[in-house]
Amino acid sequence: MESEVCVSFGRAPYFLVYDTQSDVSNFFENPGAASQGGAGIKAAQAIVDAMAETLLTVRCGENSAEVFQGAGIKVYKTTKVSAKENIEAFQKGELAPLTHFHGGFHGKI
Amino acid sequence: MLSGKGGTGKTFVSVNLAVTAKNAICIDCDVEEPNGRLFLKPEESVTEEVYTKLPQVLEEKCIGCRKCVDSCRFNAMGFIKNSPLVFPEVCHSCGACSLLCPTGAIYELKRPIGIVERGRNKEVQVITGILNIGEASGIPVIQNALDTKITEKSIMIIDCPPGSACSVMESVQTADYCLLVVEATIFGFHNFKMVYELVSLLQKPCGVVINKGDYTYYPLINFCKENNITILCCIPYQEKLAQIGANGEVASEKDDETRMIFSTLLDKIRMEVRE
Numbered sequence: 438m439e440s441e442v443c444v445s446f447g448r449a450p451y452f453l454v455y456d457t458q459s460d461v462s463n464f465f466e467n468p469g470a471a472s473q474g475g476a477g478i479k480a481a482q483a484i485v486d487a488m489a490e491t492l493l494t495v496r497c498g499e500n501s502a503e504v505f506q507g508a509g510i511k512v513y514k515t516t517k518v519s520a521k522e523n524i525e526a527f528q529k530g531e532l533a534p535l536t537h538f539h540g541g542f543h544g545k546i
Numbered sequence: 547m548l549s550g551k552g553g554t555g556k557t558f559v560s561v562n563l564a565v566t567a568k569n570a571i572c573i574d575c576d577v578e579e580p581n582g583r584l585f586l587k588p589e590e591s592v593t594e595e596v597y598t599k600l601p602q603v604l605e606e607k608c609i610g611c612r613k614c615v616d617s618c619r620f621n622a623m624g625f626i627k628n629s630p631l632v633f634p635e636v637c638h639s640c641g642a643c644s645l646l647c648p649t650g651a652i653y654e655l656k657r658p659i660g661i662v663e664r665g666r667n668k669e670v671q672v673i674t675g676i677l678n679i680g681e682a683s684g685i686p687v688i689q690n691a692l693d694t695k696i697t698e699k700s701i702m703i704i705d706c707p708p709g710s711a712c713s714v715m716e717s718v719q720t721a722d723y724c725l726l727v728v729e730a731t732i733f734g735f736h737n738f739k740m741v742y743e744l745v746s747l748l749q750k751p752c753g754v755v756i757n758k759g760d761y762t763y764y765p766l767i768n769f770c771k772e773n774n775i776t777i778l779c780c781i782p783y784q785e786k787l788a789q790i791g792a793n794g795e796v797a798s799e800k801d802d803e804t805r806m807i808f809s810t811l812l813d814k815i816r817m818e819v820r821e
């Protein structure tokens with residue numbers, strides 16, 4: 438909970454799932470982190486499959502955004518350093534929705 | 547023909563070599579900006595459309611087994627609200643998903659992404675790959691352009707896209723010899739090293755053509771010496787060459803000195819390839 442939020446969504450090593458009702462938290466590995474292309478899609482899929490309703494991240498790409506939109510997951514931009522601080526800020530309604538999604542690299546290295 | 551960045555004169559060298567060699571096939575694989583044809587002005591051109599296949603999901607047939615999503619090695623598919631979603635820019639059109647779907651819910655839609663133009667200018671066969679604006683990957687167009695028969699007497703000159711991306715790898719694969727065109731400047735040298743790395747990775751023999759420069763840019767000269775790379779020739783910057791280029795003409799057809807440079811270059815390449 439004290440760990441920092443990774444600057445990249447698709448390449449983040451782990452995701453933290455936090456249940457706001459029970460206060461239970463869980464880490465799981467990002468299956469997209471090591472993939473060559475389409476990391477954002479795979480990572481977003483993992484969030485969808487984890488039954489998340491909201492995602493807190495620094496930034497995320499267009500493809501991930503499309504997955505979230507399709508799945509009805511809201512994305513908010515983190516402003517604090519640690520996961521804990523950001524969750525608290527979110528619960529107080531202090532985080533703004535993430536509106537800018539960067540274009541991907543689409544395997545064009 | 548390779549270069550680390552655009553504008554080093556890759557097309558200039560390709561076109562002039564082709565005209566000098568006479569019996570040549572000049573293939574422009576710089577599909578985002580194919581300029582060779584502006585100089586070679588091919589006649590009797592035939593164009594062929596190039597397609598890529600994009601998987602489409604028939605939702606009524608899909609049973610939601612996720613086989614397609616899990617088997618896509620490019621992660622080009624998501625699975626939302628019980629049905630797969632394809633991301634066209636990420637999809638490599640490999641066909642795995644439609645093959646693996648147990649219910650036949652995926653069919654492939656053909657989508658045009660560019661054209662290949664085939665024509666000739668006297669003894670030179672001119673082939674140009676042209677990618678539609680906004681398309682992400684030119685590889686299918688490059689593959690189509692390279693799918694050209696070569697006769698024993700002719701030489702094939704492939705004008706690659708600038709840089710060292712996948713499309714360059716694709717273009718270089720069949721080549722016997724790589725010609726690296728470099729400008730003798732700090733940026734030119736930096737980009738050149740990246741292309742050289744790619745060529746050595748693919749274990750292709752190569753040589754260097756210095757364009758718009760002379761032999762006095764020592765970092766480049768020393769790098770070539772250290773790595774045992776042959777510098778084949780050096781084409782100095784000349785006002786008249788720029789003028790001929792601006793008129794859309796081929797220098798070695800207009801200027802004797804340039805013709806000599808390219809015919810010597812061609813002989814050197816032939817010798818290098820034989821070795």
Ligand code: SF4
Nearest residue numbers: 618637638640641643
């Ligand atoms: S065609 Fe290949 S790359 Fe495209 S979605 Fe299907 S499996 Fe993935």
Ligand code: SF4
Nearest residue numbers: 608609611612614647
């Ligand atoms: S493999 Fe076929 S049936 Fe299974 S989820 Fe994909 S489209 Fe649907």
